[in-house]
Amino acid sequence: FVAHMLHASYLAGTAFTKSYVGYVHAVAHTLGGQYNVPHGLANAVLMPIVLDEFGESAYEKLHQLAVAGGLSKESDNVAESAKKFIQEIRDMNARMNIPTGFDNIVEADIPMMAEHADAEANPLYPVPDIWDADGFRKLIESVRA
DSSP states (O other): OHHHHHHHHHHHHHHHHHHOOOHHHHHHHHHHHHHOOOHHHHHHHHHHHHHHHHTHHHHHHHHHHHHHTTSSOTTSOHHHHHHHHHHHHHHHHHHTTOOSSBTTOOGGGHHHHHHHHHHHHTTTSOOSSOOOHHHHHHHHHHTBO
């Protein structure tokens, strides 16, 4: 089992070096590198915010996830279903005592962190909405407690 997990981790790492990462992952990397925020924690905090920011461009796929997760029916309103899915992530985070932000983010670091996230996530990773460094800056500011 351990050998398989190590191999899977290796394959994931090599994939990242070839194909960039999504927005949640890119900002989680910069939070971890700058402030030692645990990677899984950063991903959990960022996920519902990024999905919310994608808005309508992600609703169809989020609706499909809500249906697959038993939160919605196929016939439900797509936008409402997508929002229900995002809310379930927030609720799950709350049940696990995951914070909604970080109190260690220094305002002066945000532009540099946004540039790093932008460079890591763009231009090849398939996202429903393309952001620039300003979009990443807004995201980082939104989790600054």
